[in-house]
Amino acid sequence: MNYENILSEYSNGITTITINRPKKLNALNIETIRELHEAFKHANDDDNTKVIIVTGSGEKAFVAGADISEFANFSVKEGGNLAAEGQELLFDFVENLSTPVIAAVNGFALGGGLELAMASHFRVASTNARMGLPETSLGVIPGYGGTQRLPHLVGKGRAMEMIMTAGMIDANQALNYGLVNHVVAQEELLPFAEKIASKIMRNSSVAIGKAIKAINANYKDGKNGFKVEIKQFGKCFGTEDFVEGTTAFLEKRKAEFPGK
Structure with a gap:
């Protein structure tokens, strides 16, 4: 299946989905969210795929947020619909897949990017990863599940601070918070995720x-x-x-x- 904004590759029981908008630091626009839904659905429906890894292209970003230009002029109703449709189509969808999803966080995972990583079943990060929910600096709040999943992962107080300050944390702090399971060098990130996937695939x-x-x-x-x-x-x-x-x-x- 051909996509405009993502890549999907299968090998040895693993489907790797890569958000591929390097000029936009892999920012999520509406079309990319739709393509991700299709790629995840296709992988989950494939009996040969035992584990899904999601990552971003290049070395700078996993996903550096949503594509703000798409919704800067939205009305209240349009904004609500954007969040509702996005959650149903991608974020809730990924969380509830029966196939394990590992987020390999390379570089920036901000806003919708961190929300996609949190919707995955668990996360590994490269040492240069930076994570945050900066939405309040734009006069809005996380709309793809960030206010719900972040407290579950890091605790209410830390989630409140991250969202209110709109700041970023580095990979080691994310590890300390329990937001990611492992931190490895950039060049080791995908091989490490694949190693975990191989352990998963030994089981039912x-x-x-x-x-x-x-x-x-x-x-x-x-x-x-x-x-x-x-x-x-x-x-x-x-x-x-x-x-x-x-x-x-x-x-x-x-x-x-x-x-x-």
Whole structure:
């Protein structure tokens, strides 16, 4: 599938999606969000793809925010629709995929860029990464889930400070906050993410998808995460992966999960 603003490549069970607008520091415009939705959907629907890695082209930016020129003249209604449609099409969509999504944060991850990274299931960063939600410096607030996901990841106080000051934190501070899981040199970022992906791929993709659903339930209003966990746990017993996993364990061999 051909895209104007992104690249999508598959290799050995991993689909790598790269935001490719280097002249705009990979800023998210409406068309890029639509293309990302299609790329994520295609990868998630592909039985061969076990892990998705999302990153930005070049060495300067993962995504340096939204494309402000697109919405500078929006009305109240248009602004609300922009946030609602973007959350549904991309950010909530990514968070709830059954295929694990790793954000490989290279350089600036600001505004919508950080929101995309936070919607991913976890994050690794290069040493030159800089992260922040600068929206209040533009007279607006994060609209793609930033005010909700950031407190979950770093705590309410730190999220309040980051959003109110509109400042950036570096990779080491992001690691200290728990915003990213690992920090590595720029040239090691994708190989490191792929190494984690290879560890994930040893396990049952069916079980991983159910684990994602159970974990996410804890952060949704009106959901009892424990009940969702019980239900998803029970469903595992009806899968071919469960039969293979338990049989392999008892036979003291490596499991070959069919993904069913």
